[in-house]
Amino acid sequence: MYGRVALITGGTGGIGMETARELARRGASVVLAGRDPRRAAQAAREIGDSAGHDRVDAVTADVTALDGLRHLAAAVAGRYDRLDVLVNNVGVNPPGRRLTPDGVELMFAAHVLAPYALTRLLLPLLRRAPAARVVNLTGGIPGGPIDHGNLQGERRLRGWTFSHYNHTKTMTMALTIRLARELAGSGVTANVVYPGHGYTPMNRDTPIRAFPYLYRPVAPLILKVVAPLLLSDLTRSARSSVYAATSAELDGVSGAYVDDRCRRKPWPASALDPAHQDAVWDLCARISGLDFQPL
Numbered sequence: 156m157y158g159r160v161a162l163i164t165g166g167t168g169g170i171g172m173e174t175a176r177e178l179a180r181r182g183a184s185v186v187l188a189g190r191d192p193r194r195a196a197q198a199a200r201e202i203g204d205s206a207g208h209d210r211v212d213a214v215t216a217d218v219t220a221l222d223g224l225r226h227l228a229a230a231v232a233g234r235y236d237r238l239d240v241l242v243n244n245v246g247v248n249p250p251g252r253r254l255t256p257d258g259v260e261l262m263f264a265a266h267v268l269a270p271y272a273l274t275r276l277l278l279p280l281l282r283r284a285p286a287a288r289v290v291n292l293t294g295g296i297p298g299g300p301i302d303h304g305n306l307q308g309e310r311r312l313r314g315w316t317f318s319h320y321n322h323t324k325t326m327t328m329a330l331t332i333r334l335a336r337e338l339a340g341s342g343v344t345a346n347v348v349y350p351g352h353g354y355t356p357m358n359r360d361t362p363i364r365a366f367p368y369l370y371r372p373v374a375p376l377i378l379k380v381v382a383p384l385l386l387s388d389l390t391r392s393a394r395s396s397v398y399a400a401t402s403a404e405l406d407g408v409s410g411a412y413v414d415d416r417c418r419r420k421p422w423p424a425s426a427l428d429p430a431h432q433d434a435v436w437d438l439c440a441r442i443s444g445l446d447f448q449p450l
């Protein structure tokens with residue numbers, strides 16, 4: 156990866172930081188984005204030390220806000236003349252319906268709008284790399300229906316087995332399929348990975364109310380006992396992101412879904428539905444005011 160530049164949102168903690176660490180270890184110049192300047196600087200230092208080079212940079216930005224995304228894209232463009240890898244890694248799972256400063260529902264903003272807008276804002280830089288890769292992360296139990304009347308959790312945030320977190324992660328998949336189509340011929344590919352479960356700040360802090368109803372009785376046991384015992388190896392959770400960012404097996408591959416063991420998997424039917432892809436895409440375009448045409 157020497158000579159390549161990779162941006163990882165949420166690269167200052169959890170799976171994103173492990174992804175950044177491994178890309179830096181392989182020689183890439185790495186940019187981490189997180190909200191807290193102190194944590195971001197510390198993570199950059201720690202990753203640089205473990206990689207044995209100083210090509211690790213940090214930008215403070217909230218990727219759930221359009222201003223934050225513009226600031227991040229401008230900062231990266233000000234420091235680098237190309238971008239080879241963009242990992243849209245930030246995920247959130249709040250207990251209730253929260254709105255961003257732009258008035259956008261928070262999970263939709265983090266999992267759907269941010270990958271759309273950041274890819275578009277960084278497209279000039281991505282196109283300057285010979286074969287840039289966009290990696291979007293799914294999670295939870297994606298694959299349920301996409302509800303056009305509830306894209307921002309307007310009607311409900313969770314059911315018995317499915318939550319709006321899962322809903323927005325299914326939208327990430329639909330968005331990425333459309334993104335791969337829009338980017339065809341541009342030299343930029345876009346794929347989705349599933350990281351598997353890892354004991355990260357997000358999991359540790361997930362309130363019981365954020366779980367679908369069926370899982371709530373066992374959620375405390377999972378969070379406090381099972382997860383710390385079984386899921387502390389974050390290098391495993393970062394494996395699929397690193398694979399999608401670097402593997403020669405994915406040279407030129409776009410619009411693919413890769414699981415936590417780095418295997419290509421079929422998309423869920425809901426993500427493949429062009430009507431869902433268009434609904435998600437059009438909403439992102441409307442909210443962000445950013446358009447992919449003409450490339």
Ligand SMILES: NC(=O)c1ccc[n+]([C@@H]2O[C@H](COP(=O)([O-])OP(=O)(O)OC[C@H]3O[C@@H](n4cnc5c(N)ncnc54)[C@H](OP(=O)(O)O)[C@@H]3O)[C@@H](O)[C@H]2O)c1
Binds near residue numbers: 164
């Ligand atoms: N952990 C799992 O078991 C699991 C399972 C399946 C899928 N996933 C997915 O994997 C991805 C990473 O998950 P994770 O568990 O590692 O998440 P995490 O623990 O919440 O990640 C923490 C990182 O995200 C940053 N961050 C959070 N909100 C941000 C914002 N608004 N803007 C910029 N940075 C922000 C944090 O930095 P600051 O706090 O410094 O801002 C930190 O760098 C997510 O997309 C998640 O949905 C996770």
